[in-house]
Amino acid sequence: xxxxxxxxxxxxxxxxxxxxxxxxxxxxxxxxxxxxxxxxxxxxxxxxxxxxxxxxxxxxxxxxxxxxxxxxxxxxxxxxxxxxxxxxxxxxxxxxxxxxxxxxxxxxxxxxxxxxxxxxxxxxxxxxxxxxxxxxxxxxxxxxxxxxxxxxxxxxxxxxxxxxxxxxxxxxxxxxxxxxxxxxxxxxxxxxxxx
Numbered sequence: 259x260x261x262x263x264x265x266x267x268x269x270x271x272x273x274x275x276x277x278x279x280x281x282x283x284x285x286x287x288x289x290x291x292x293x294x295x296x297x298x299x300x301x302x303x304x305x306x307x308x309x310x311x312x313x314x315x316x317x318x319x320x321x322x323x324x325x326x327x328x329x330x331x332x333x334x335x336x337x338x339x340x341x342x343x344x345x346x347x348x349x350x351x352x353x354x355x356x357x358x359x360x361x362x363x364x365x366x367x368x369x370x371x372x373x374x375x376x377x378x379x380x381x382x383x384x385x386x387x388x389x390x391x392x393x394x395x396x397x398x399x400x401x402x403x404x405x406x407x408x409x410x411x412x413x414x415x416x417x418x419x420x421x422x423x424x425x426x427x428x429x430x431x432x433x434x435x436x437x438x439x440x441x442x443x444x445x446x447x448x449x450x451x452x453x
Contacts, residue, residue: 295448300330304352304422308448309333310441316347328353328425333445335438343408346430346438348445352422360399360416363423364388367401367414381407393417393426394451404432411435413442419451 295308298315316332318325325332332349370376371383386402398417405412415426426449428442 295444298331298333300350300452302330303452304330304420305350305424305452306450307331307350307445309348309445312336313348313441325349326351335441343410344431346434347427348429348442349425349427350449351425351427353425355418355421355423358423360397360418360423363416363425364399364401364414371403378405381405383407391415393424393446394419394449396451409433411439415446420453 294311296311298307298309300306312335313333314336316325316334328351330350330352332347334345334347338345368385368388371378371385373379382405384404384406386404387400389400391398391400393415394417396417396419398415400413400415402411402413404410409432411430411432413426413428415428417424417426426446428439430438430442
């Protein structure tokens with residue numbers, strides 16, 4: 259009886275170990291796929307950025323994400339199909355530098371977010387951080403905030419390069435921050451300007 263029990267326990271342990279190894283390999287394979295990077299070369303030759311293969315270039319003819327007059331490119335996760343307030347995006351917009359400085363631009367954005375008469379006035383905006391950082395080795399400013407009224411988390415990163423300010427915008431629902439923020443941080447880290 260003891261031998262049969264030992265054999266059953268041994269078989270159970272072996273099957274459990276095999277299952278654990280199989281699950282671990284499947285998770286590693288999934289992580290490896292999400293870590294594959296694609297390269298985007300700006301059509302005007304201003305910059306190059308890498309983005310995860312689980313993201314795509316958003317079409318310019320769609321109503322969301324919005325391409326503004328200065329927007330060079332917008333990336334979004336491949337599986338995004340929900341309404342605009344539930345989507346994630348990362349955009350790069352170059353602007354004429356003669357009108358702005360980094361500090362002035364961030365101060366203006368904070369003033370707009372906190373202005374009760376602005377479109378953000380009743381949305382309960384909480385400024386999380388206003389930090390100095392770098393992008394491609396250049397001085398930059400990063401402003402992060404939550405718009406509680408619509409459940410949106412946003413990061414605006416500003417960097418000056420070659421007479422242009424680049425605004426890097428990351429926007430995602432608060433609930434998606436843990437799964438989408440690493441991709442946005444990776445895109446910022448891999449952005450290289452063609453000087």
